[in-house]
Structures are given as structure tokens and as C-alpha cells.
Amino acid sequence: MRCNLPENYLPWYIEFFDSDYESIYSTIFEESQTTSEVNSLVNLLKFKQNDSILDLCCGPGRHALLLSKLGFDITAVDLNAEYLSQIINNAKKNKLMLKTVRSDMRYLPFHQQFDVIINMFTSFGYLENDEENFKVLEAIHSSLKSKGWLLIDMLNREWVVANNIKTEWKIGANNHAIIEHRDINLMTSRSSITFSTLQKDGSILNSIGHHIRLYTLTEMVRFLEKANMDVKDVYGNLQKEKYSINSRRMIIVAQKNS
Incomplete structure (x- = not known):
């Protein structure tokens, strides 16, 4: 292919x-x-x-x-x-x-x-x-x-499928709040995680994230x-x-x- x-x-x-x-x-x-x-x-x-x-x-x-x-x-x-x-x-x-x-x-x-x-x-x-x-x-x-x-x-793909949480908060660099958006495509076994970072001025910076074949x-x-x-x-x-x-x-x- x-x-x-x-x-x-x-x-x-x-x-x-x-x-x-x-x-x-x-x-x-x-x-x-x-x-x-x-x-x-x-x-x-x-x-x-x-x-x-x-x-x-x-x-x-x-x-x-x-x-x-x-x-x-x-x-x-x-x-x-x-x-x-x-x-x-x-x-x-x-x-x-x-x-x-x-x-x-x-x-x-x-x-x-x-x-x-x-x-x-x-x-x-x-x-x-x-x-x-x-x-x-x-x-x-x-x-x-x-x-x-x-x-x-x-x-471990098996763990990801069983424990997939669609949305989760974390703290990144400079104490910025980050939202992880997770998705797993069961047909392609591709895990996609994108990120939204809350900036100090209140704006949101979206990241392309990572998209990995598990x-x-x-x-x-x-x-x-x-x-x-x-x-x-x-x-x-x-x-x-x-x-x-x-x-x-x-x-x-x-x-x-x-």
C-alpha cells in the first residue's frame, strides 16, 4: 500500500x-x-x-x-x-x-x-x-x-481499550491547565489524544496531539x-x-x- x-x-x-x-x-x-x-x-x-x-x-x-x-x-x-x-x-x-x-x-x-x-x-x-x-x-x-x-x-492496547477516559484534566508546564481529549478507533486500533491548554489570559490553545497505532x-x-x-x-x-x-x-x- x-x-x-x-x-x-x-x-x-x-x-x-x-x-x-x-x-x-x-x-x-x-x-x-x-x-x-x-x-x-x-x-x-x-x-x-x-x-x-x-x-x-x-x-x-x-x-x-x-x-x-x-x-x-x-x-x-x-x-x-x-x-x-x-x-x-x-x-x-x-x-x-x-x-x-x-x-x-x-x-x-x-x-x-x-x-x-x-x-x-x-x-x-x-x-x-x-x-x-x-x-x-x-x-x-x-x-x-x-x-x-x-x-x-x-x-498496551488491551489496557487502553478497557480504560479509555474520554476527557481528563492535568497540569502542564507553567501550571497551565490542560484537557486531554482521548479517542480509540477499534477498527484501526489508532489512539488519538489531542490537548486544549488554558492560557493565563483565559484563551485556549489547541494542540494537534498524537495519533498512534496501538x-x-x-x-x-x-x-x-x-x-x-x-x-x-x-x-x-x-x-x-x-x-x-x-x-x-x-x-x-x-x-x-x-
């Missing part, structure tokens, strides 16, 4: 991450949470000190920077140039050694380079259809060394097998809790076959 898109089409993930993501989500990314997640990653994947690790869709680099601080060989990849600039500045400030690469996740410029690839915070499923999302797994396979490891951290575990196993990777473990969180349909997250650990 081809992606027939107009020439001026701007994917949601470019517009949202260019303008709204940090202001909406910054309050939930506390340093203690990032430290806990990175420690769990190290424990779960048993990183070796000389492992080469790719943080795919790294965002502002909260995992990549801390992994670099722990002494690991880190490459941070994202499509957003501003995020990569933030990472470079933070790395210089803290005298950290890590590499940054700007790339579409479908077209990674690597070949059998990494021992481990991590893809955190539901960064898989962004693209327009299954064929485009599968290209990401093909690019990951090409970038991994033989017998290399992949960890994907994603929302996959079941069965679909992901088949997808990964098609990409020549075997699923070795599935957890309900990074602390290795047993996965079930009631788990909010789905942590998939897969290994490249050859």
Missing part, C-alpha cells in the same frame, strides 16, 4: 514534537522517574560496559544522557533537530561523550552497528500505516549486530518475526512485572536472529 499524501502534508509527529510535546509532558518526566527507568533498563538488558546502544526516538535525551553518564557507548537518534541540539548542549555541559544523529526512524544510516536498541515511551506506531511502521523494524534489524537486542516500551502482543510478535527477530520476553513494566491484559505498558524484548 502506498502513502498517497498531499505535498504540503505535515505529519502529526513533526508538528506535535516541534511545538507542544515538552510543555504538555514535561511535568511527568521527573529526574527520579528517568533514573528509575534507566536503572531498570540496565538490570533488564544486562548491559555490558562496552555495548554500543542506540536510543531510537530519543526526544530530549533523558535516557540517552543518563546512560552516557553511566559510561555506556550511546548514540541518540531523533527526527527533531531541536531535541538533538538540547542533547549536545547538555552533553557538553556535563562533559559526556555520546553521538547524536538526525534521522527518520524508517531510514537509519547504520549497518550492524549496535548491540542494543531501545525505543521508549510508545515511540512505535507513529506512521500512516502498518507497512510504514514495519519499515522501522526493518531499519532496526539492519542496525543491530548479529544476535543484538531490541527493547520496545509501548502502551498493536496487540500477537501483532507485535508476528511483526518482529517477519523482521527476523524473536521475542524473548514480554513484561508489564520495566521492573519485569508479568505482562497481562491489565498491564498499562507492554515491554517487548526481542533478539535479532542473525
Whole structure:
């Protein structure tokens, strides 16, 4: 299936991450949470000190920077140039050694380079259809060394369907009130969340939000097998809790076959 898109089409993930993501989500990314997640990653994947690790869709680099601080060989990849600039500045400030690469996740410029690839915070499923999302797994396979490891951290579709709340308030950056508008299309399995932010002057700023294809575990196993990777473990969180349909997250650990 081809992606027939107009020439001026701007994917949601470019517009949202260019303008709204940090202001909406910054309050939930506390340093203690990032430290806990990175420690769990190290424990779960048993990183070796000389492992080469790719943080795919790294965002502002909260995992990549801390992994670099722990002494690991880190490459941070994202499509957003501003995020990569933030990472470079933070790395210089803290005298950290890590590499940054700007790339579409479908077209990674690597070949059998990494021992481990991590893809955190539901960064898989962004693209327009299954064929485009599968290209990401093909690019990951090409970038991994033989017998290399992949960890994907994603929302559990089963949990989202059972716990979908149409509207919810939260507090974002600068103590602005934010309304989340949620919808899940059961035919396409695409979760759409848009945001309305109440400004200090009383006006409302609407955000395009994010629109992610959520996959079941069965679909992901088949997808990964098609990409020549075997699923070795599935957890309900990074602390290795047993996965079930009631788990909010789905942590998939897969290994490249050859």
C-alpha cells in the first residue's frame, strides 16, 4: 500500500514534537522517574560496559544522557533537530561523550552497528500505516549486530481499550491547565489524544496531539518475526512485572536472529 499524501502534508509527529510535546509532558518526566527507568533498563538488558546502544526516538535525551553518564557507548537518534541540539548542549555541559544523529526512524544510516536498541515511551506506531511502521523494524534489524537486542516500551492496547477516559484534566508546564481529549478507533486500533491548554489570559490553545497505532502482543510478535527477530520476553513494566491484559505498558524484548 502506498502513502498517497498531499505535498504540503505535515505529519502529526513533526508538528506535535516541534511545538507542544515538552510543555504538555514535561511535568511527568521527573529526574527520579528517568533514573528509575534507566536503572531498570540496565538490570533488564544486562548491559555490558562496552555495548554500543542506540536510543531510537530519543526526544530530549533523558535516557540517552543518563546512560552516557553511566559510561555506556550511546548514540541518540531523533527526527527533531531541536531535541538533538538540547542533547549536545547538555552533553557538553556535563562533559559526556555520546553521538547524536538526525534521522527518520524508517531510514537509519547504520549497518550492524549496535548491540542494543531501545525505543521508549510508545515511540512505535507513529506512521500512516502498518507497512510504514514495519519499515522501522526493518531499519532496526539492519542496525543491530548479529544476535543484538531490541527493547520496545509501548502502551498496551488491551489496557487502553478497557480504560479509555474520554476527557481528563492535568497540569502542564507553567501550571497551565490542560484537557486531554482521548479517542480509540477499534477498527484501526489508532489512539488519538489531542490537548486544549488554558492560557493565563483565559484563551485556549489547541494542540494537534498524537495519533498512534496501538498493536496487540500477537501483532507485535508476528511483526518482529517477519523482521527476523524473536521475542524473548514480554513484561508489564520495566521492573519485569508479568505482562497481562491489565498491564498499562507492554515491554517487548526481542533478539535479532542473525
